[in-house]
Amino acid sequence: MRFHALLLMAASLLLPSLTCAQGYISRLLHQPVPGGVAVVGLGAAEQVPQVFYKKDRVMVVRDSDQAWIAIVGIDLKTAPGAQTLQVKSSQGDRTMDFQVQAKHYKSQHIKLKNQSHVTPDPAQTKRFEREYAEQMKAYANFRQSGPSNVSLDKPVEGRLSSPFGLRRFFNGQERNAHSGLDFAVPAGTPVKAPADGVVTIVADYFFNGKTVFIDHGQGFITMYCHLSAFQVEQGQEVKRGQVIGLVGATGRATGPHLHWNVSLNNTRVDPAIFINAFTP
Numbered sequence: 001m002r003f004h005a006l007l008l009m010a011a012s013l014l015l016p017s018l019t020c021a022q023g024y025i026s027r028l029l030h031q032p033v034p035g036g037v038a039v040v041g042l043g044a045a046e047q048v049p050q051v052f053y054k055k056d057r058v059m060v061v062r063d064s065d066q067a068w069i070a071i072v073g074i075d076l077k078t079a080p081g082a083q084t085l086q087v088k089s090s091q092g093d094r095t096m097d098f099q100v101q102a103k104h105y106k107s108q109h110i111k112l113k114n115q116s117h118v119t120p121d122p123a124q125t126k127r128f129e130r131e132y133a134e135q136m137k138a139y140a141n142f143r144q145s146g147p148s149n150v151s152l153d154k155p156v157e158g159r160l161s162s163p164f165g166l167r168r169f170f171n172g173q174e175r176n177a178h179s180g181l182d183f184a185v186p187a188g189t190p191v192k193a194p195a196d197g198v199v200t201i202v203a204d205y206f207f208n209g210k211t212v213f214i215d216h217g218q219g220f221i222t223m224y225c226h227l228s229a230f231q232v233e234q235g236q237e238v239k240r241g242q243v244i245g246l247v248g249a250t251g252r253a254t255g256p257h258l259h260w261n262v263s264l265n266n267t268r269v270d271p272a273i274f275i276n277a278f279t280p
């Protein structure tokens with residue numbers, strides 16, 4: 001009897017970290033690899049828990065089974081193994097672990113005619129640093145209101161070309177891995193917002209060319225690069241399906257395509273996960 005009671009107690013203590021989320025969003029988005037997404041079940045508390053991962057606030061929504069779930073972006077440089085979330089709720093503070101599994105990413109060699117896009121001169125470096133800071137600030141924004149949808153529409157219809165996470169060598173020199181997903185589509189193709197949001201950046205950048213950021217709420221942020229034209233202004237609210245600009249080849253692009261980033265808790269993750277096109 002006593003032994004049983006102890007076992008039950010142990011089980012109930014263990015339960016929170018063993019809770020496996022079962023709803024629709026969890027089944028779609030849970031790809032816990034470097035550059036992927038972990039969906040962590042938080043139970044059915046009445047009030048929404050606050051979740052933090054490496055000091056960044058994490059998106060929390062209700063899944064189709066009404067359980068709260070944390071949707072955590074995992075940085076591409078994360079080593080496989082256990083990671084810890086901080087959870088603050090009306091029942092007190094606790095930590096919850098999730099496991100990151102290994103994933104292999106391929107390499108790609110790209111030849112650029114414009115050497116300044118490989119090694120920028122000091123003035124270009126200064127410009128890039130200013131632009132980089134502006135983009136990092138937009139990615140770090142956390143609005144309380146949640147996204148209209150977390151399963152996203154494709155921003156354009158077309159073939160997927162460069163996948164997320166490719167290790168890239170420009171004229172033989174290794175640069176950052178590919179932080180987004182490319183669509184091979186002709187110049188002039190309309191780019192549509194994949195969810196409601198607020199436009200936080202409309203700018204012409206050195207590497208990214210003509211760029212739009214949409215803030216969907218709770219740190220869920222998307223970016224569209226190399227556009228030929230804008231159809232939105234900074235600060236504007238956009239609806240799912242609204243055209244935000246046209247595909248182009250501005251900035252560091254070898255030809256017309258759409259480069260699309262998706263970010264959660266200030267971490268760039270594989271956009272393919274959100275359009276049900278993820279390959280493990």
Ligand code: ZN
Binds near residue numbers: 181259260
């Ligand atoms: Zn790209």
